[in-house]
Amino acid sequence: MTAAALRALHHGPDLPLVLPGPWDAGSAKVFADAGFPALATPSAGIAASLGYEDGSTPTEEMFAAVTRIVRAVDIPVSADVEAGYGLSAKELVGRLADAGAVGCNLEDSDHATGVLREPEAQADWLARVRAEAGDGLVINARIDTFLRGVEGAEEAIRRGRLYAEAGADCVYPILAPPPLLSDIAAAVGIPVNAVVTPDGPSPRELGALGASRVTFGPGLQRRAMGAVQEMAEHLQKELQGNG
Incomplete structure (x- = not known):
C-alpha cells in the first residue's frame, strides 16, 4: 500500500482515522481482518513483545518486527521509529522503505x-527526512512537551507549526489534555494525532475534540497481555485444584 493511500485517510470523511497498534504479525492480521484501514506500530508495544524496555529495542530488531507486520497485511502501516535511532535521514528513509512502512x-x-530537542533542530531533521522521502512517507511528528512536563499549548503549537513547515503530515502532541486538541489543530493547520489512554476519552470522543487521527501507543498490547495473565492464573488454579 502507498503513502498516498495513508495520507488520504487523514482527510477522508470517516474521521477520526483510528489506527490500532499491532506489536507482531499475528496482532496485525487480526486488526486488518477486523476491517481497520491502516495500522500504526507502537515502539513500546513491540519492545515489550520482544522482551525489551521501551526505548531499548535494538534498531535491527525493531525494523525486523516492522517488516513482519507489514508482510502480514495488505493495508498501509506506519512505524514508530522513536527519534530515528541515530540514523541519517537517508538511512532512515531507506530502512523504512525496505521494511515496507509508508x-x-x-x-x-x-x-x-x-x-x-530544540524545535528548530527537530524541524531541520524532519525537513531532511521529507526531502529524502518525497511524498513517499507520511510523517507524524510527535511533540513531547506534555510528556516532559511543559504545561499549556503554547510550546506545543510553536513546535507544531515548525514541524508542519518542515513537511510533517501530522503532529502528535502526546498526552495533550483533550480540551486543548481543537486549539492545537486550529493553530497548527495539519491533522492532529491523539492517543487513547485508559481513563481518557474514546476514539470517537477524541475526534469530536479535534483529533483527526487516533492511536493507542502500547495500550492494546498491554490489554492483550492482561488477558494472557488472566488465562495463566486460571490455568494455575485449575492445576492446583486437580493436584
Whole structure:
C-alpha cells in the first residue's frame, strides 16, 4: 500500500482515522481482518513483545518486527521509529522503505534523558527526512512537551507549526489534555494525532475534540497481555485444584 493511500485517510470523511497498534504479525492480521484501514506500530508495544524496555529495542530488531507486520497485511502501516535511532535521514528513509512502512512517527525528545530537542533542530531533521522521502512517507511528528512536563499549548503549537513547515503530515502532541486538541489543530493547520489512554476519552470522543487521527501507543498490547495473565492464573488454579 502507498503513502498516498495513508495520507488520504487523514482527510477522508470517516474521521477520526483510528489506527490500532499491532506489536507482531499475528496482532496485525487480526486488526486488518477486523476491517481497520491502516495500522500504526507502537515502539513500546513491540519492545515489550520482544522482551525489551521501551526505548531499548535494538534498531535491527525493531525494523525486523516492522517488516513482519507489514508482510502480514495488505493495508498501509506506519512505524514508530522513536527519534530515528541515530540514523541519517537517508538511512532512515531507506530502512523504512525496505521494511515496507509508508509512514512513521518521529519524536522530539530522547528516551534515555527525557530532554526535549530544540524545535528548530527537530524541524531541520524532519525537513531532511521529507526531502529524502518525497511524498513517499507520511510523517507524524510527535511533540513531547506534555510528556516532559511543559504545561499549556503554547510550546506545543510553536513546535507544531515548525514541524508542519518542515513537511510533517501530522503532529502528535502526546498526552495533550483533550480540551486543548481543537486549539492545537486550529493553530497548527495539519491533522492532529491523539492517543487513547485508559481513563481518557474514546476514539470517537477524541475526534469530536479535534483529533483527526487516533492511536493507542502500547495500550492494546498491554490489554492483550492482561488477558494472557488472566488465562495463566486460571490455568494455575485449575492445576492446583486437580493436584
